[in-house]
Amino acid sequence: MAYLVNQYPAISTTFIRREIHALERLGHSVIRYGIRRPWVQVVDPEDKREEARTRYVLDLPIYALLGSVVATAVSHPIRFFAAIRLAMSFYWSAGSLFRHLVYLAEATVIKRWSDRDKIAHLHAHFGTNSTTVATLCRHLGGPKFSFTVHGPEEFDRPVQLGLGKKIASCEFVVGVSRFGCSQLYRWADFADWSKIHRVRCGLDESYFDVAWTPPPSSPRFLAIGRLNEQKGMPLLIQAAAKLARDAVSFELTIVGDGPLRSTLEKMIQEHQLQSCVVLAGWKTGSEIQTMIQQSRVLVMPSFAEGLPVACMESLALGRPVIATAVAGIPELVRSGVTGWLIPAGSVTALCRGMTQAMEVSDEEIIRRGKNGAARVRQCHDVRREAKKLSNRILGLPASDKRIPSVDKSHHDPRPKVFPDETTPPAFVSTKST
Structure with missing residues (x-):
């Protein structure tokens, strides 16, 4: 699988690094894709190692980006023009044609990298430009994708970001809290409510x-x-x-x-x-x-x-x-x-x-x-939350017993402060199959 993030690593996104490492400990091979390098120089040694492992789209020279667009248009013209229509629909909402044409160019690069790396699933963090690129990549014939929405930006301008279109195109979408999931329900068609799941950001050992x-x-x-x-x-x-x-x-x-x-x-x-x-x-x-x-x-x-x-x-x-x-x-x-x-x-x-x-x-x-x-x-144990995400990616039930339980050595014997939370009821999609 691959992770796609606008800027990775970043000082304020250590939770993404923890999630990737937890998935790797579960046996996933995770490739890191970034759109651009972090604006602020990373200072954490762990982040520096992550930066060295990440491939950045905008590190490519302009002629390579243009070449990727031309190659995709020639090899898959029908998909390419379908992706152009989708990019235009995002443009009509957000009002920046040039930006969304750049996102399309970036999507052609991610499509080529995904093919080369044999990526079966692409996961994006934040429902902004990285998920726009993942959505366009999927329409170009790229891998299935999912994305995590954190807020508040996605909930401040859901129409401009085409949040509903992205949910309709993805395999599933993650909210990091109950509040976040409630906002996703607001902007998704009822038929897509079954795609919405809660996977919290987590901490590690x-x-x-x-x-x-x-x-x-x-x-x-x-x-x-x-x-x-x-x-x-x-x-x-x-x-x-x-x-x-x-x-x-x-x-x-x-x-x-x-x-x-x-x-x-x-x-x-x-x-x-x-x-x-x-x-x-x-x-x-x-x-x-x-x-x-x-x-x-x-x-x-x-x-x-x-x-x-x-x-x-x-x-x-x-x-x-x-x-x-x-x-x-x-x-x-x-x-x-x-x-x-x-x-x-x-x-x-x-x-x-x-x-x-x-x-x-x-x-x-x-x-x-x-x-x-x-x-x-x-x-908020990242090991437990990563297992939830892993199960979704693999198409397993959230409580699948084949996934090992959390290490009992880390069990806290103190009584739980808040009542146990039950899994929200599954929503039955009304889409025809």
């Missing part, structure tokens, strides 16, 4: 096998995310400024980078927060793990999300989370159980949550952190 460390008593907060409007970091700076004006002592480290960095730096200077707020930039996976362990609580002020991996990582290491009640986050974070859920867009609510996290006892922080760790182990 690098988080589950780490020795537990007690949280610090000092009020150290950590935030992780891209510095853009969607993540709500300016509100976090405003909340920090309010706490500082109230003479509250705390530390806040923000890991990440992005277009709002200079804006946040100015805000920190204007509010004289240099002694308590640090913009740390991007960090490696091991560095982030250490920073989580050194913090008391993770703060996530996002306006829109899918189901953030940073939330899983913090809970897995026993650190509760203050997060906004958006998208799939309430599936992991519950007030009084694994953290604090707050309304999005409220500086006051952020301040209240941070204040409560400072005021509660260390024992309460530990209790919520351990509840979160149990929840993540129960629902």
Whole structure:
């Protein structure tokens, strides 16, 4: 099989690398295809190894891309013109003819690579351009494909992205949360609802096998995310400024980078927060793990999300989370159980949550952190989730007993925090066969 991702590896997509490695441990041979190299230079040693193993479409010179288009048009004219019609239908929704002709050219390259590598199944991550290319590749006669939708971008503009057309063309589509699946149901024809499955992003032994460390008593907060409007970091700076004006002592480290960095730096200077707020930039996976362990609580002020991996990582290491009640986050974070859920867009609510996290006892922080760790182990073990994906690719039932169970040495004896979740009922397709 092959994975197709727009930019791979990327600092914010370690969950894809974990999923690929878990599939390989199950016996799959996974080829990596990328559309382009990462915009931001990767710093994690694991990501550097993944980059060396990935073949990039846009590494090809322009004449090679054009040659691939011509060769495909000559060898498979009927399929080629059918793919042109599909590309035009995407263009009519999204309004960029040139971009979708480029996607078609990229699809001809993926088709040739798939033929050469004998790819039986292509899996794309994100329902954006990588899945557009996979859809066009399939219409050119390429391999069957599936894709994982994370959100929120796909749910912000589903019509422009042709999400329904992509679901109709694929073998199956994955949502990473119950919320994500519900949004896929919105934009898929009812006849295609049976294609929609939940496979969560997962963590591996690098988080589950780490020795537990007690949280610090000092009020150290950590935030992780891209510095853009969607993540709500300016509100976090405003909340920090309010706490500082109230003479509250705390530390806040923000890991990440992005277009709002200079804006946040100015805000920190204007509010004289240099002694308590640090913009740390991007960090490696091991560095982030250490920073989580050194913090008391993770703060996530996002306006829109899918189901953030940073939330899983913090809970897995026993650190509760203050997060906004958006998208799939309430599936992991519950007030009084694994953290604090707050309304999005409220500086006051952020301040209240941070204040409560400072005021509660260390024992309460530990209790919520351990509840979160149990929840993540129960629902976000990448080995278990990869088996679900593997079964879908192989056409097996989700609970097929031929797939070995999760290693019992990693079983957590603590009671489950949330009720067991049952598999959603199968939908019967009304399509004629």
